[in-house]
Amino acid sequence: MSEFMSPEQLADRTERALTAAAEAGRDLGLEVTEPTVLYDSFSVVVHLKPSPVVVRMPTVLPTFLTDLDTQSQRQRLELDVAGWLARQGLPVVTPSPLVPAEPVRRNGFSMTFWQFVEHDQSAEPDYVANAAAAAKLHxxxxDYPGQLSFMSVLDMIPSCLDELGAMPELIDAADLDRARAEWELLEPVLGSPEGFARAFPDAEVRPIHGDSPPFNMIPTADGLLYSDFEDPTLGPVEWDLTLVGPDGEAAYNEAAQALGMRTLDERLLAVLTSTRMLQVVACLAMVPQMPPMLDGLKEAMEHWRNLPLAGGLGEG
Known part of the structure; x- marks a missing residue:
């Protein structure tokens, strides 16, 4: 039986993160008089008012990523990718120019510092337009010159499925059996570039965002900003376009063709959509760290159960 964090423990974690961000900001020479939590889910995000700086601290993570050295390594990559894109002139949320672009550790948290941007609260999300904008990002x-691993964003799946074996209160045996069977089909294809090339010889492997860029764009008075480069990886562009729907796929294809890029492979997209949903199932292993997300995950699992296993991989 897993021990779920209580509301009091969650509030205490948020408060400790807020204090750590403020203290670290002051140590770096920033004026911090009114630190404010902007967001609290998988990360705690703090605006160090009045400084135009936002701090992000991961707090809900797969077990294999809770080590601070591992977190810092991932955060350096995130800072590097976002900074590089900004230097190419792409509209992105950038690392703060007021402090070094390096992760900072404080009180058990590893944190990064970002330029504060004012969200346009009147803007309704347009995920179809965002999907089209993802083509420009790709x-x-x-041309990103840094070193990336192949589909590293999927490393959480086997680790979390192993942990879920000891969490019957979160997933029943039939669902866990299905999840394991699905990963057994997917891993030979998505576990290495060689396996992927054998299954999808016409699909290009390239640097991608890794975490659904159409759902990670920030509307501002000056336009959309690409954000949240926590999971950059080598992989097919289809991974970034899962769950955008037919209209989003069509918008991406039109924008991609205008840039001289290939359109989406429907068979590959189906396989990766199932993989994305399996990743959501794997997130159940993190529910003890954030119990309020359980209801949303249960709803997503209903959709997952109705999908063809592994997107039909291996059929026919």
Whole structure:
């Protein structure tokens, strides 16, 4: 039986993160008089008012990523990718120019510092337009010179499924059996570039965002900003376009063609959509760290159960 964090423990974690961000900001020479939590889910995000700086601290993570050295390594990559894109002229949320672009550790948290941007609260999300904008991001990311691993964003799946074996209160045996069977089909294809090339020889492997860029764009008075580069990886562009729907896919294809890029492979997109939903199922292992997300995950699992296993991989 897993021990779920209580509301009091969650509030205490948020308060400790807020204090750590403020203290670290002051140590770096920033004026911090009214630190304010902007967001609290998988990360705690703090605006160090009145400084135009936002701090992000991961707080809900797969077990294998809770080590601070591992977190810092991932955060350096995130800072590097966002900074590089900004230097290419792409509209992104940038690392703060007021402090070094390096992760900072404080009181058990590893944190990064970002330029504060004012969200346009009147803007309704337009995920179809965002999907089209993802093509420009992919076009620019193609030339990213840093070192990326192949589909590293999926490393959480086997680790979390192993942990879920000891969490019957979160997933029943039939669902866990399905999840394990699905990963057994997917891993030979998505576990290495060689396996992927055998299954999808016409799909290009390239630097991608890694975490659904159409759902990670921030509307501002000056336009959309790409954000949240926590999971950059090598992989097919289809991974970034899962769950955008037919209209989003069509918008991406039109924008991609205008940039001289290939359109989406429907068979690959189906396989990766199932993979994305399996990743959501794997997130159940993190529910003890954030119990309020359980209801949303249960709803997503209903959709997952109705999908073909592994997107039909291996059929026919």
């Amino acid at each position: 076009h620019n990311l193609r």
